[in-house]
Amino acid sequence: MTRSHVDFAKCVDALFSKFSGPEMPGAVVAVTENGREIFASAYGLANINDDVPMGRKTIIRIGSQSKQFTVLLILMLEAEGKLSLQDDVQKHLPYVPRLEHPVTLRQLASNTSGYRDFLAAMFVSGRSIYTPSDRQTIREIIARQDSLNFKPGSAMIYSNSGFFMLYEIIEQIEGATFDEVLRNRITGPLGMCDTSLMLHDGSVMKRLAAHYTKRADGWAQLGWGVEEDGGGGIVSTLDDMVVWQQNLNNPKVGTAEMYQRMATPCVFDNGATGLYGLGLVTDVYRGRRTVGHGGSVAGGKSQSMRFIDDGLGIVIIANNDQVAAFAAARRIADIYFGTVAPAQIELAPGRYRQEGGPDVFELVAKNGVPTFLSSGGVTAFDFGHPGGAKPERGITDLVLSPRPDGKIDGTFCGTPRVYAPLGADAKATASLTGRYTNKAQALEVEIQSDAQRGVLRLRSDFGAMNAPIVAADSDLWFLLQPDSDLPWTATLIVTEEGFEMNTDWVKKLRFTRV
Known part of the structure; x- marks a missing residue:
């Protein structure tokens, strides 16, 4: 460590100073060095209404960090001969459709299955994520x-569907709830007494933090x-999460071989x-190997990151x-290592479209620094990534570099792409x-539009959506979400039969003209 403690x-x-003010939610942070805690602090309030401060024992959602626990349970069951990661999904879950290619449990756990994310699929079926939805709805x-x-194994797109399926398989094989299996096999033996599965936002639990989303008129x-x-x-x-991170370094639950498998990156076709x-x-990152996972839920963010060769x-x-x-x-690692x-x-700022494909992103200069925008959100860039600029997200395989002709070279999951600028005054050709x-998903859409803008009305068994659309290219439209700060939520590509809808996590959703 190059600085004094x-x-x-x-x-x-x-880094967290803005969350230390009055009536602000906050965060808890811990930093360890070779297993020894060198920093820990809590910022802001666990509950603004009651002026309750955040603390080490405040219970908070960790979001998709949950996935590492689910995978460890799957590996434990595999070690006991109760399943194999090479099993087809349908061996355990007959309700999951067999589509263009077979899918294995390994591909579920590595986000390489090609299954559409169920949260994104809910959105494009007109069901809000805020609408009460039980497990059967997800099925x-x-x-x-x-x-x-995509063809399984050929790419990686984040899919919560895969981990929902693994969750169902764990409960089916063990004949117990996921929370019971988690407690019996992992959190109980490690003494992680405050770690559990909380099925619903709004649940009552002692020391549970309120979770806050920033809206235009304040926190909600x-x-x-x-x-x-x-x-x-x-x-x-x-x-508890410090205990878990230490267990990844020196296993008391699970084995070093299991964690090595979990940390071994997928290899595409x-x-x-x-x-x-x-x-x-x-x-x-900056020449140093990292292993971890992040999480994002309603009113919550988390990250666990280990610099495995450096003990951080x-x-x-x-x-x-x-x-x-x-x-x-x-940024904490930058401070620790003294990196610049x-x-x-x-x-160059502007909107860019994949040549021969549906993907679109926008580059915006914020304080003179390029920022990446897509239907998946807004993020800064890591300019030190080998091969070019990489959006600074926990999970993305896209790397960009400029070309002299004004286009941008990209690499996605090892496959080269070219992105061309989109004109500012776009008009559709029809x-x-x-x-x-x-028909397969019982989705019905009605669109009214001219050559530049229109309205899309979608209806299904699950919900409804009324949203504006605007032309972005001769055959490309943006679907907007009025209550979102994103520039668009999905793209619509005109086809001979009708159109195809794409989001970051749902591809090739085809609609046929009636």
């Missing part, structure tokens, strides 16, 4: 899917209506190595959606006005 603490405190959403995002508590599962439903505390392993993410461990759990936990963990930010790569259907 006092200087290090002051610098870390500065039906998955069962109705009519296509994979907007819990999701969907029933949580082993992919994102675990709550924990700073103390084209031979390129990804970053997602089995419930853990392996990356290289970082845990962040926030009870609000304004803490960029992944980036904050990296690399020179920025000049990427109106989308008409009625459309996706």
Whole structure:
């Protein structure tokens, strides 16, 4: 460590200073060095209404960090001969559709299955994530899917569907609830007494933090209506997550071989190595290997990151959606190692579209620094990544670099792409006005539009959506979400039969003109 502990603490405190003011939710942070805690602090309030401060034992949602616990349970069951990661999904879950290609449990656990994310699939079926939805609703959403995002093993797109399926398999094999299995096999033996599965936002629990979402008029508590599962439903505390991180380093529960498998990145069909392993993410930051996972839920963010060759461990759990936990963990590492930010790569502002494909992103200069926007959100760039600029998200396989002709070269899961600028005054070559259907998923759409803008009305058994659309290219439209700060939520690509809808996590959702 290149700084004194006092200087290090002051610098870390500065990263979270805006959450130390009155009536602010906050975060808890711990930093360890070779297993010894060198920093820990709590910022802001666990409950604004009652002026309750955050603390080491405040219980907070950890979101998708839950996935590593689910995968460990799967590996434990495999070690006992109760399943194999090479099993087809349908061996355990007959309701899951067999689509273009077979899918294995390994592919579920590595986000390489191609199954559409059920949360995104709910949205494009007109059901708000805030609408109460039980487990059977999720099963039906998955069962109705009519296509994979890609051939399994050829790419990686985040899919909560895969971990929901693993969660169901664990309960089915063990004949017990996930929470009981988690407690008996992992949290109980480790003494992680405050770590459990919390199925619903709004549950009552002692020391449970309120979770806050930033709105234009201030903070709000907007819990999701969907029933949580082993992919994102675990709550924990700073103390417990430090114990868990230490267990990954020196296993008392599970084995070193299991954690090595979890931290081994997937290899795509084209031979390129990804970053997602089995419930853990392996990356290289400023030349140093990292292993960890983050989480994002309604009013919550989290990150666990270990610099495995350097003995540095970082845990962040926030009870609000304004803490960029992944980036904050990296900034803590920068402070610890004394590293300097690399020179920025000049990427011209504007919107860019994948040549021959549906993907679109926007580059915006914020304080002179390029920022990445897509239907998945807004993020800064890591300009020190090998090969170019990489959006500073916990899980993305996209890397960008500028070309002299104004286009941008990209690499996605080892496959080269080219992105071309989109014109500012886009007009479609034809109106989308008409009625459309996706019969397999019982989706009905009506669109009224001219060559530049229109309205999409979607109806299904699960819900409804009325949303504006605007032309972005001759055959490309943006679907907007009025209450979102994103520039668009999905793209609509005109086809001979009708149109195809794409989001970050749902691809090739086809609608046929009636």
